[in-house]
Structure formats: C-alpha cells, structure tokens
Amino acid sequence: MNIKAVKAMRGGTHVPSGTTPVSEPLDGDSACDSGSGSERRSGGHESGTGDSAKGPGRRRAVVAVAVVALLAAAPVVLAPYPVSAMSRMLAFAVLVLSVDLLTGVTGLPALGQAAYFGAGAYTAVLIGIHITSDALVQTLAGLVMGLVAAAVTGWVAVRASGIVFLMLTLAIGESVHQVADTWQAVGASNGLAGMPPITLFGGPPLLAAGFVHWWVLAVAVAVFAAVALVVRSPYGRTLRGIRDNEARMRALGYRPALARYGVFCLAGAVAGAGGALWAQQARFFSPGDMGFEVAALALLSVVIGGPGSLWGPCLGAALVLLVRDNLSASIGGHGPLVLGAVFIAVVFLMPRGLAGLTGARLRGLIAARGARLRKENAS
C-alpha cells in the first residue's frame, strides 16, 4: 500500500530492481527539489522499457564487484601508506553514508554526524585499551554507542526539518565536539592514543596495514549493503516520500517525525560504526577528527557525490579526503582554502553531484558519441 502511494505521489515509473545493492531509485531521484524531479529524470535511463533496464542493472553489478575486488587487491600491489589512506577513505565513506541517509534519502541536511562518528571512535579506542582488542566487538560497540547517542540527542533535531534541522544538528555536533575537547576521561584535546592493534576471532594482532584494510573494507561493504537494503525497503520509500512531500505523507497516515527519528538513530549507528573503523586503522582518536570540518566535509562529500545516490557520496568521500590529505600537503598545508573554494565551485558547477554527472550528462555524452560513431560507420 505505501509503496503504491509513494509511487503514485512521485509520479514516476519504476524499473524493476537491479541485482546490485545500488538500486535504481537511488540515482533516479537525487534531484534536490521534488518539483522538477520528474522532468529531470525523464532524460535518464529510467524511461526505458523493462528489457533495457536490465542492462544497466547487470552492468552496475559488474562494476560493483570490480570496485570491491580492486579495493581488496590494493594491499597486494600498493605500499602501506596508500593502503592506510584507502582504509581511511573507506571509514570516512561510512560516515558519509550516514549523512547521505539523512540528507540525500530523507532530505534532512545534517551537519552533526561527526558527533556520533566520534562517539563510536572513542568507544572503540576505550574498549581497545581497557577491554579487548577484538575488532568485531569494538565495531559493534561503536555502532551501538552511535545509535544510543543519536537516540538520546536526536529527538531535539527530528522535530524540525530543512535548514532548522541543519542548525540543530550543527549545535549538537559542536557541543559534543567541545565536550570531547574538554573531558579528561577521553584525553581532552590531546585525544586518546595507545590503542593496541586489533585482532580478529582470537587471532594474532593485525599489524600490517593490508589486514586492517581488509577488515575495514569488509565492514564498509556490509554497512553499504545494509544501508542499500534499508533504502530499498518500504521504510526507505517512506523516507523519500517524507523528503518529497511531507504533508502528503502525513495525510496518508504516516508519522514523519517518528520515521525521521528512526532514520536519525540508524544514521547514528552507521556513523558510530564508521568512527570505530576510523579509530581501528589510526589506533588514535582526537577531537580534531570529529570537529566542524569533518562534519562539513562529510556533507560536502554527499553533495559532490549526488545526494540520494549511495555510490556517488562514497566516491565523493574518497575525493574529499584525497584533496584534504594529499593536495593540501603539496600546497603548504592550506587545504581548507582549497576545500572552501571547492565548496563554492560545487554549488555552482555540479548541482546534482557526480551521480548527476554520470546519470544525465555522461549518458548524454555517451549517446552523442554513439550517434556520431554510427554516423561515421554509415558514411
């Protein structure tokens, strides 16, 4: 019933689900405004018939498997430093997924997810130092802590929407950051160091960057799959319905605030898991890793990647960390200057992000090229 209702409301046609975790509605309706969404989408592949829609689905499955295989192969061919940089990107991508869940899927611009990221990370470090080095326990604890922290603070935020939500999450994030910055029990501004290397299922400590990378990759893929499942479920459709037309969803008998609270807790859990992964690969966590800049970069990644798409923001996360950690070092540590310029440029140049580029423009380019080739062949 609710699927039908939302479908009817969005006035769009749906392609049968693909075989990949990246499902079709995700990159289909990443338009920021609901009004022009259908017109924009009509240019995409979704207007195709069922047969032609199967193609992109299978292609995406192949791409997804290839990407995961490449990421898994990285430790074999790359030096430890780039491998740990990739682990860092994966952990950050999990945080970005949590922001995307709120911002892209539910339409709630979030600037406070770094708080739950930090909660998960501190939990993992504390457990690593005092209780056990088992990575699974640490990650689950980080996830639960993120969930609990979001549940405790989220009710303040979810009653609002739009820019007020942004404001409240920013206030929550900054407050948690400043508590971490002054609380002696978590090392205050020095952060927590001295976390022993992780172990898995009672094995030896994982000292090599490659093993840690595989663990981070495995968890990140699992989280991605879980988020994709949620987004494709009836609950995910409810969330998109709230994003596109909240009044209508309320009229249909849904409770938007409750649904938003649910997704806020879920996003908190995802961010907590991401924080645990980040702490496990760095074996150190400080308030600087959960500050305003991190929250802003996570939101930037979502916007660069295309809100609502799941793979786009992950790609955005990798790009943003690449710029922050590598480019900024090569221009004398003035990364924020470049990033600030990127923020401004993104707004004017890429209104729908990377996913928008590939979704419409790239496909348009490919079509144009195909037409030209056909023309040349014919002549």
Place this chain on the structure above:
Amino acid sequence: MATYLVSVLNGLAMGSLLFAIALGLSLVFGMMDVLNLAHGAVYLVGAYVAVALVADGAGVAAFVLAVLAAAVAGAVLGGLLAALTRATAHHLDQALLTLGVALVVGEVLTLAFGTDVHSIAAPEPVGGGVTVLGETYPVYRLLVIGFGIVLAVAVYFLVERSPLGSLIRATVADRAMVAALGVNTGRVLVGVFAAGAALAAVGGVLAGPILGAQPGLDEKVLLLALVVVVIGGLGSVRGALLGAVLIGQVQALGTALLPQYASFLVFAAMALVLLLRPTGLLPARTAVHA
C-alpha cells in the same frame, strides 16, 4: 556572594556580545531562510582587525577606528555573502556556500596572522578595574554591558518603531507579499545581511579584550550564536536578546562552576528550551516557519 556577582557580570558582558553577533544571524535566517555558517568567520575578521590595529592597548580614538574598520569589513563581507546566497535557490547549496566562505576566510586569516593565540589589550583609559562590592572588576567589561544595553534599545527603536523596521519585520513575515507591494525586497535583504555581518564584526572587535583571537574561535562563536537564535526563536529580535542574556549567564556560571561541562550545559539549555517551547522562547510574532 561577590564571586557570583562577578560571574553574573561576566555573563551580562558575554550576553551583550552574543546579542550583537546573533542578531544578524537571526534576522537573515528569518528573512531568507539562509543559515549563514560564515557568521563566525565574519566575527573572527573583526577580532583580527582589532589584533592588527589595537592589539597593544591603543587609545580610545584608535579603538573606535578599529570598530569602524571592522564594521566596514563586515558589511562588505555580508554584502558578498548575500549576493552569493541569492544566486542559488536551494537551502543546502546556500549552507554549503556559506561554509565554503567560512573555510576560505578562516584560512586566509590564519595565513595572515598565524596560528598563535592573540590577546588584545583593552583601550588605555578603561584598561583598569573598579571595585564592585569588594571585588575588582574590569571597567572595560562594564562598558561592554553598557554597549549591549544601548544596542538593545537602539535596535528596539529601529526594528519596532521605525518605518524601516516595519519593512524589515514585514519582509521576515512574508517576503512575497512585501515584494508584491512594490518594495525591492532584494535591497532589504542585502542591507540586513550587510548590517548583521557588520554587527558581528564589531562584536569581534569588542570581544577582543575578553576572548582574544585565535583560529577555531569562529566555530565556538557560531555555535553560541546558533544556540542563542534557536533558544530565542528564529527571526525574532527580542528572542535574540533574551537568548543572548540566558546563554551568557549559562556560559559564565558554567565556566565558573563546572569548567569541563560548560559546552554541555549550553546544549542542555537548548534541549530544555526546545522541549518546553519547540519554536523558541519568543518566536517572531508572525512566524512563517515555526
């Protein structure tokens, strides 16, 4: 008793500064639905103007000059921000734009002044202290409290009692209707944006002898201003005043009694207010976006 009095006075001084800073944020938000995340950066510009001009305790004339210079710099920055945010319609894009400006401005300031913590001396004639109920208290902070009172009265008359003020309030309440009446609301918006930013920069100069200037201060100030606006009610002048006085007290008492949890107390105050009054204590009377 006397220590509490000092804390209360500190809170009032902080509240005066917060009112100057939060006012622009609140009005811009009420009018344009734009959350200016560069507001803290504008404040920091003011603080560094003070570092550049009056760091070593100049006379009153130089200090006034610094205030005027900061006001001009803030107004220019505010006008630029207004032009940028009006170029795009999406709220998320506008937030990102102001974030980008905040990062760029913060980094440029770090480039120019380094990452050191700068302290700024109060102007020479008011650099000393007076005895209040047996405790020595800096004269400068008393003057800041006085400035806050004067500003509150001036803003009250400007916004609530003048033709310009009625135009501003009408634009907050229903921008489309005001535009339909033949008013160029764009000019009102840019004007308020610039004036609000100028006030924030002036706040930066005035807060200089109390808070100093250092990288990262912009975020702390932005957070406090946000909480003030949320507590007071979005787009409401009286709300901003009440919120600023409240948060000033919470901040000062928290720093005096529980220094470790001062920032947590600020959040707790916000959560408590939102629990009891979801739209803030004194929401704009004709709130469109409650």
